[in-house]
Amino acid sequence: MSYQSGNPLVDEVEFALDGPWAAYWIAFLRVVTGWWFFHAGITKVIESGFAFTSGPAYMKGMTGTALGGIPVWMGNNLAWLIEPGVPLFETLIGLALIAGAFTRFAAFGGVIFMVLFWVGNAGFAHGLVNSDFMGLLLFMTMIVLAAGRYYGLDAVIEKLDVVERHPKLRYLLG
Secondary structure (H helix, E strand, O other), X not given: OOOOOOOOOOOOOOOOOOOOHHHHHHHHHHHHHHHHHHHHHHHHHHXXXXXXXXXXXXXXXXXXXXXXXXXXXXXXXXXXXXXXXHHHHHHHHXXXXXXXXXXXXXXXXXXXXXHHHHHHOOOOOOOOOOHHHHHHHHHHHHHHOOHHHOOOOHXXXXXXXXHHHOHHHHHOOO
């Protein structure tokens, strides 16, 4: 391997693993992101079942955010949905990402959560880029790169006849 001062990465690097580095990295990011949300959801289920009262309380406290009174209204009027929904959907989003099944659909759910967290924690003491924003970027990365196609079940699901007959389903997969 010769060193070239213009671009030291031009030579190929060989590994015993089959497949490109990018595919492994995308799959790794998908699984780690999935574990993050699965752990957050399943911990809530274990600790408080499907009565996660902190969710509506959190939304009621989102006064003065860019979303205006919408989350406050949701916290007051949709507690019956938010309490079981937060732990359930966090767990399901995490499992889907870990398995790589319906990845784009699951990641879109993660985007919704992260937008609410980002805006809800709108103190922005460290600027606009904070951990909630980085989580949002992780979920967007899962959508854009179709992360479920890399060592995930979406690669298998997309070959099924139903997906072949209805190619628009691929927008939920990948």
